[in-house]
Amino acid sequence: MHRNKLSFLFLNIGHFLDHFFMLIFATAAALALTKEWSISYAELIPYATPGFIAFGVCAIPAGWLADKWSREGMMVIFFIGIGLSSVLTGMASTPVQIALGLTLIGVFAAIYHPVGLAMVVQGRVKTGVPLAINGIFGNMGVACAALLTGLMIDTAGWRSAFIISGAVAIGFGVVYWWFVRSGSLSVTKTIAKHSNVAAAPTGATRSAPFSMAMLFRVFGIIFFTTAIGGLIFQSTTFALPKVFAERLSDFAFSATTVGWYTFIVFSVAAFAQLVIGFLVDNYSVRIVFASVAILQALFFAIMVQLEGIAAFFVALAFMLVVFGQIPINDVLVGRMARSEWRSRAYAARYVVTFSVMASAVPLIAWLHNTWGFSALFVVLAIAAMLIFFAALMLPDFDEAEGLVS
Secondary structure (H helix, E strand, C coil): CHHHHHHHHHHHHHHHHHHHHHHHHHHHHHHHHHHHCCCCHHHHHHHHHHHHHHHHHCHHHHHHHHHHCCHHHHHHHHHHHHHHHHHHHCCCCCHHHHHHHHHHHHHHHCCHHHHHHHHHHCCCCCCHHHHHHHHHHHHHHHHHHHHHHHHHHHHCCHHHHHHHHHHHHHHHHHHHHHHHHHCCCCCCHHHHHHHHHHCCCCHHHCCCCCCHHHHHHHHHHHHHHHHHHHHHHHHHHHHHHHHHHHHCCCCCCCHHHHHHHHHHHHHHHHCHHHHHHHHHHHCCHHHHHHHHHHHHHHHHHHHCCCCCHHHHHHHHHHHHHHHHHHHHHHHHHHHHCCHHHHHHHHHHHHHHHHHHHHHHHHHHHHHHHHCCHHHHHHHHHHHHHHHHHHHCCCCCEECCCCEEC
16 A cells, blocks of 8 residues: 555656646746747747657557556656756757757657556546546646746756756656565566456446447547647646736746746646546536536636736636646546556547647747737637537446446
């Protein structure tokens, strides 16, 4: 039991670091690099696009390797690889070099979601709350990326955010490797497969007798809402530091203060996942999903022309429901996918998420350069309405038996 708790803690730390590293550049670009390299925000942020493409595309081979070789071994590679990549990125001196570094970060960051989430749900009957706790750590990584990068820009420069963070991740990788090697955790395919089968009798890990038509229906909804949700998540988390720099100009007058406001919003909103995790474990997933989506659309519409302190509170409101949506699709995948190919199922879900997320960066640049952030919030409100209509098409689930009612 003690080792299981420690393993869960490492998985949570991994989720924190995964999102932290993917958003260091968002704050650095908005608050430092545009000045240092004399390049506009709209011109600079597309250099992050290859990294987000790698974040999505590389999830498939990562999930395959985890299922065929070792999930724990892939997590060791994740910690050390993302740390080394971040250190290299911190040494970049041109936009092209930083794009290459961010791409390498994306390659290793792609490991976490198909591998880590499969480990989180393994052997559990109710997966909503564990996924929500894990999601809180991921969202705190989003929050701390803005805060810590802002602090380091003002004190030690943007390079320190990449280099120091990379060293920390390498340290965790070494400790996790020792943890795996010194204990009873599996590092071979045979042992991993045995542990999966042993856990199979309980709800989340057994194969429910869904019809093929029902599987296609639910996974079609999962992938559609995943794509649109990825666009919303990436647009809000990537752009929020710049949104606050523009719309809270009377309050956010330095990189540190922008980082603090962004941190407050992201860190408070992160705990919405715990509420949503409880709700999807105990109530209709369809109703919870649809409610979250319609609230997103409402708050995005309100945000279109908003400035000042009101914009801060509405941003907090829409981030609550943006972060709250995250565990819903993960719960659905955990219920529908057999344990032995669950890493690949999560990989497919996240390759959709992060491939669309990559398109969000040039979209933000184009909309901001042409119409400003007002147009972005209109687009996001429409996207949330599409999720709402898709969620209404979900079947009802009998939580106790894992069957469609």
